[in-house]
Amino acid sequence: MTHPDLYFISMAARLLDLHPQTLRKYERLGLVRPTRTIGSMRVYTEDELERLRLIKYLVDEAGVNLAGVQRLLEIAEAVQRIQPLIKEGRPESRRRIATEIQKIAEMAGL
Amino acid sequence: MTHPDLYFISMAARLLDLHPQTLRKYERLGLVRPTRTIGSMRVYTEDELERLRLIKYLVDEAGVNLAGVQRLLEIAEAVQRIQPLIKEGRPESRRRIATEIQKIAEMAGL
DNA sequence: AGGTATTGACACGGATCGTGTCAAGTTCGG
DNA sequence: CCGAACTTGACACGATCCGTGTCAATACCT
Numbered sequence: 001m002t003h004p005d006l007y008f009i010s011m012a013a014r015l016l017d018l019h020p021q022t023l024r025k026y027e028r029l030g031l032v033r034p035t036r037t038i039g040s041m042r043v044y045t046e047d048e049l050e051r052l053r054l055i056k057y058l059v060d061e062a063g064v065n066l067a068g069v070q071r072l073l074e075i076a077e078a079v080q081r082i083q084p085l086i087k088e089g090r091p092e093s094r095r096r097i098a099t100e101i102q103k104i105a106e107m108a109g110l
Numbered sequence: 111m112t113h114p115d116l117y118f119i120s121m122a123a124r125l126l127d128l129h130p131q132t133l134r135k136y137e138r139l140g141l142v143r144p145t146r147t148i149g150s151m152r153v154y155t156e157d158e159l160e161r162l163r164l165i166k167y168l169v170d171e172a173g174v175n176l177a178g179v180q181r182l183l184e185i186a187e188a189v190q191r192i193q194p195l196i197k198e199g200r201p202e203s204r205r206r207i208a209t210e211i212q213k214i215a216e217m218a219g220l
Numbered sequence: 221a222g223g224t225a226t227t228g229a230c231a232c233g234g235a236t237c238g239t240g241t242c243a244a245g246t247t248c249g250g
Numbered sequence: 251c252c253g254a255a256c257t258t259g260a261c262a263c264g265a266t267c268c269g270t271g272t273c274a275a276t277a278c279c280t
Contacts, residue, residue, distance in 0.1 A: 009226065019270055024228080039277045041226060065236085065267070068178020071217040075185060078210045078217075085207050089199035097195050097207075100188045104214065107181040107188075119257070129239055134259080149246045151257060175236070175267085227276065236267075245258065250251100 005046040009034075012044040016052050023052070029066055031055055031073065058109050076108040115156040119144075122154040126162050133162070139176055141165055141183065168219050186218040 013020045026032050027042070032051055034042040044052075051073070058064045058072060079101060086098050123130045136142050137152070142161055144152040154162075161183070168174045168182060189211060196208050 020226085021271080022269060024226095025268080028228095037277090039226090041277070059268090062181070063175070063177035063236090064181065065173070065175040065178060067173035067267095068175060068182070071172070071174065072178070072181060075214050075217045078213045082207055082210045085203045085210075088203050093195045093198050097192055100192045100195075103188045104185050107185045130257085131240080132238060134257095135237080138259095147246090149257085151246070169237090173267095177236095222280095223278100225276100225278075228274100230271105230273080232269105232271080234267100234269090236265100238263105238265090240261105240263080242261085243259100245256105247254100247256075249254095 007044045007049070009042045009044070012042075012049060012052070015049065016056060018052065018056060026052070026055065026066075029070070031066065031070060054109050062109065072108045075104065076110055079105045079108060079110060117154045117159070119152050119154070122152075122159060122162070125159060126166060128162070128166060136162070136165065136176075139180070141176065141180060164219050172219065182218045185214065186220055189215045189218060189220060 007015065009020050009023055012018075013023055016023075023032070023034075023042070023044075027034060032044075032048050032055075034044045034048055037043060054073070054076065055069055058069045059066070064072065082101055083105075086094055086101065088094070089097070117125065119130045119133055122128075123133055126133075133142070133144075133152070133154075137144060142154075142158050142165075144154045144158055147153060164183070164186065165179055168179045169176070174182065192211055193215075196204055196211065198204070199207070
């Protein structure tokens with residue numbers, strides 16, 4: 001009841017300090033997939049905002065272009081899926097794997 | 111005795127179909143680290159050429175800029191270090207980890 | 221119905237990157 | 251030791267990418 005966690009494009013843009021046109025371009029390139037209202041207005045969830053914050057970091061701070069962001073985002077997702085799986089295996093190799101994954105995570109902006 | 115596997119910049123550039131200035135810029139950005147002769151001439155090994163082929167793919171085919179290439183290269187190295195370590199753990203989770211790593215490898219251009 | 225916000229399309233500047241050019245230094249055979 | 255061929259680093263010129271701004275048309279809400 002407090003927070004709907006759903007924002008239209010102007011509110012999302014204000015929260016992220018991004019231009020609405022930038023958000024539209026990111027969607028057109030497949031970087032984010034906001035849902036739509038019946039009248040085809042974009043609706044951003046909190047998860048989308050988090051994804052956009054990562055994109056903003058990679059673009060503004062790291063200087064990566066959108067083609068690179070696309071790949072790094074997919075890598076970031078894979079890392080998130082892997083991390084809970086590294087609970088097995090012999091402790092030594094498990095640790096080394098976790099270390100390398102951590103390195104990948106950092107490069108992907110996580 | 112057959113192949114020295116060592117090339118000066120013009121030969122490396124010809125083999126890769128890249129401009130010598132491009133190779134110099136890549137080194138200045140830390141993407142490759144050719145060794146030097148006593149007279150400070152760049153010497154490229156076969157490994158460097160392979161690395162440069164990956165860079166060329168990411169830039170020309172994938173459209174990633176150099177900031178992105180830098181990160182993807184580091185990720186690619188981490189993937190190479192991880193892959194031999196996934197021989198342990200329960201088969202099921204091992205397989206899922208291998209699948210995700212494979213996905214990351216593809217995004218990194220491997 | 222009217223005023224505000226969103227939609228998509230287009231165009232304008234700044235930054236990035238490959239390429240070309242240049243003078244100065246290095247290499248190596250004669 | 252001379253000189254031709256190559257490499258060195260620095261600079262500049264286009265092409266492309268990307269954020270931003272503008273526009274008319276549509277959607278939303280009171």
